[in-house]
Amino acid sequence: MKLYSIFGNPVAHSISPILHNYTFEKLGFNGCYTKILLQEPLLRDKFLELGLTGVNITVPYKEEAFKQADEVLGIAKEIGAVNTWYHKDGKIYAYNTDAPGFYQSIKGFDFKSVLILGAGGTAKAIALYLRHKGYDPVILNRSGKRLTYFWEKGFKAYTWDEFEPRAFDLVINTTSAGLKDNSFPAPKELLDTILPQAKYAVDVIYNKLTPFLALAKSYDLVTKDGTEMLLYQGVLAFEIFTDFRYEKEEISSYMRKALELV
Numbered sequence: 001m002k003l004y005s006i007f008g009n010p011v012a013h014s015i016s017p018i019l020h021n022y023t024f025e026k027l028g029f030n031g032c033y034t035k036i037l038l039q040e041p042l043l044r045d046k047f048l049e050l051g052l053t054g055v056n057i058t059v060p061y062k063e064e065a066f067k068q069a070d071e072v073l074g075i076a077k078e079i080g081a082v083n084t085w086y087h088k089d090g091k092i093y094a095y096n097t098d099a100p101g102f103y104q105s106i107k108g109f110d111f112k113s114v115l116i117l118g119a120g121g122t123a124k125a126i127a128l129y130l131r132h133k134g135y136d137p138v139i140l141n142r143s144g145k146r147l148t149y150f151w152e153k154g155f156k157a158y159t160w161d162e163f164e165p166r167a168f169d170l171v172i173n174t175t176s177a178g179l180k181d182n183s184f185p186a187p188k189e190l191l192d193t194i195l196p197q198a199k200y201a202v203d204v205i206y207n208k209l210t211p212f213l214a215l216a217k218s219y220d221l222v223t224k225d226g227t228e229m230l231l232y233q234g235v236l237a238f239e240i241f242t243d244f245r246y247e248k249e250e251i252s253s254y255m256r257k258a259l260e261l262v
C-alpha cells in the first residue's frame, strides 16, 4: 500500500484525506491518505521517516517545502512555494497545484482586468499563474511588507492607503479575512467602490459565505468560493500521486462526490 498525507499546522480542518481516500477506493488504488500536524518545519525528515509516496503541504510550510524538495517542477519554480511532493526513484519532486487549480476553477469567466486582495502565498501563486496566462493582476494588501516580492517581479502592488480605486472585471480575495471572523479583506468603503464596477468576485476560502462574497452578491456579481479551487488542486495532486494513470475527469467526478459527503 502507498501512503500519503497532508502536512500543516493547523491541519485538523483539512478535508483532503476524505477527497483522496474516497477516490483511491473508487478507483481501486491501494493507497491511504492521512493528516499530520507538524509543529516544526521538519518536512523532509518526517516524509522519509514515514516512507510516504506523496504529501500535500499547507499553511505555514509551503515555502519551506519549496526549499526542502530535491527538484521543483513547473510554475512552482517562479512562485517559490509548493503544496505537493511526490517521491519517485529516490527523489522528492515538488509542484504547486494551487495555482492551476485556481485557474481551472474560474474557467468560463470572461475577464480582462484583475484585482487580487492579499499578498501571501496564495496571492503569489495566483498572480504569477495569471500573468503566465497573459493577465496583469494588480495587488492590494493591508500592509506593505509583503509587497516587495510583487514589486520586484514587476507587478503593480499597493497598500490600502496608497490605492486609487478603479474598475476591475475580477476581484479575488486571497486573504484569510472572513475565515474565522467576519472581517472584510479591505476597508468596506473601498470594496463599495470596487465591487459595483466588477463582474466577478472569487474568495479562496471555502464552505463559507464570507462577508466579502456576501457584499459582492449584494452588488449582483457572479461569485465563487474556494471549493472548486480545493477540488482542482486535489485532482492535480492525485494525478501526480498516482503517476498520471487515471483520467482527470474520473478523478474529478469522485472528488466532487466526496465533497458532497463532507
Ligand SMILES: NC(=O)c1ccc[n+]([C@@H]2O[C@H](COP(=O)([O-])OP(=O)(O)OC[C@H]3O[C@@H](n4cnc5c(N)ncnc54)[C@H](OP(=O)(O)O)[C@@H]3O)[C@@H](O)[C@H]2O)c1
Pocket (backbone or CB within 6 Å): 059, 098, 118, 119, 120, 121, 122, 123, 141, 142, 143, 144, 146, 174, 175, 176, 177, 178, 179, 183, 184, 185, 186, 204, 205, 206, 226, 227, 229, 230, 231, 233
Ligand atoms: N481553496 C483552496 O484550495 C485554498 C488553497 C490555498 C489557500 N487557501 C486559503 O487562502 C487563504 C490565505 O492563505 P495564504 O497561505 O496565502 O496565507 P498567508 O500567506 O498567511 O497570507 C495571508 C494574507 O492575508 C492578509 N490578511 C490576513 N488577515 C487579514 C485581515 N483580517 N484583513 C486583511 N488582510 C488580511 C495578510 O495581510 P498582511 O500582509 O497585512 O498580514 C496576507 O496578505 C487562507 O484562508 C487559506 O485557507 C485556500
